[in-house]
Amino acid sequence: MSRLAGKVALITGAASGIGLATALRFAQEGASVVLADRNEQGLAEAVPQLPAAGLTHLALVMDVTREADWARVIQTIEQRLGRLDVLVNNAGFGRFQSIADTSLAEWRAVLAVNLDSVFLGTRHALPLLAHSGRGAIVNMSSIRGLVAGPNTGAYCAAKAGVHLFTKVTALECAAAGNGVRANSVHPGHVQTPLTAAAYAKPELAAQFLAHTPIGRFGQAAEIAEAVLFLASDASSYMTGAELVVDGGVTAQ
Template identity: 50%
Template sequence: MAGRVEGKVALITGGASGIGRSCAERLAQEGAIVVVTDVQDDKGAQTVADITAAGGKASYLPHDVTGEQPWIDVVAAIKAQHGRLDILVNNAGIGLSGSVLTMPLADFQKQTAVNLDGVFLGVKHSIPLMRENGGGSIINMSSVAGLKGSAILAGYCATKGAVRLFTKSVALECAAAKDGIRVNSVHPGIIETPIWDSIMGTGDVGDNARPPRPAVLDAMTLEGVPLGKKGFPEDIANGVLWLASDESRYVTGAEIVIDGGFSIK
């Protein structure tokens, strides 16, 4: 039986870890030819080795999403190797917490460069190759932090809120061009991944007294999430798979919230 994204070529940024890694695995399980990119080369290569060992098709490219030339190079490499691009998961991201009164401008700008500039550049450089083959699916990783505010994550929320409306705007541009490209955002809630180590490293949690990450997330979600538990990367990857597949062919400009109800309270 054919997979749900059989033969489609998929680029996943930030695919070395957490949600991106799970998206790469899930898409490969369903027949996609997966290109994993990241700045963590060893972990990216490990993702690819694990996918390949499980019978999937995958390769790794080093790629800092904040630079325009790296995007030009990655898309050119995909065109040379595969001749097409069907799915882009703009997933790479960082999370920096703290008061706006003490956050250095350089940190604010660094976060914006990865979380927002990276998404802009991905869209800009992937659409021409997708158009050559009559369409595609772009999935931009936003967050519940793109739907509601947080006292210690103002800069992060700013980037994720921007990704939400950027996504809808590009969806309209592609629809007007009748290019067959759908563009949607995904909004994870509290998901067990290493990003929380940097988020919890500063701000109101307190570095020294902090228990291990899984215990902190369990406590946070028990109180704040209606379903009473945290999510895992595969919970997000399953939503990404649906958006990547033709099952969502009538969906564009949508925001898919996967958060155990966190954002409805």
């Protein structure tokens, strides 16, 4: 398996969940992976899980909302690995609360992690991605970037922003002729450490599953396969597209 052989990939939010599952698949497919997260302990535990034969993996602690951290991480990648072929803007979180109960600080926190980080990552990584000649950006949106749900106002706004920002990125890169493609992934209800508390509530879990035609929660590894496809040359004619992996939620 070598769909990413010789490539270097940067994944944010890589200490757990979809980010870690994606890092594992990328390494299995021959990529050297840079795992970025603000969870230093999680990173320390994640890196040894990756296949390492002939590969160089890095764990970099960063806050994706801080521009200085992005500049440092991209500089480190260039100095130590010499290239960047794939950027996966995966870091994110949400708050399950009504608009009336959401403070401005809470609103800004959700947008900063989910949307500002995608802008910052794209802006700082683009020169190195363009230098690779076949760069790929995969941005993690959500079904909430396509369809609304109650009590998810800030999250919906952020993920919808990621959805359209990805398309703008794709168009600008195509116009520049820099070889960089940009696509978004839109997961449905997926079991991860971040969603564990919510899905552990029987009534809430039943509500989510009642609106999922497949009748079960998704797994992080299933989303990682979609990210792998968009990061690899198998999707070489795709840019500005959205790949929905939601068990049929948005088909209704």
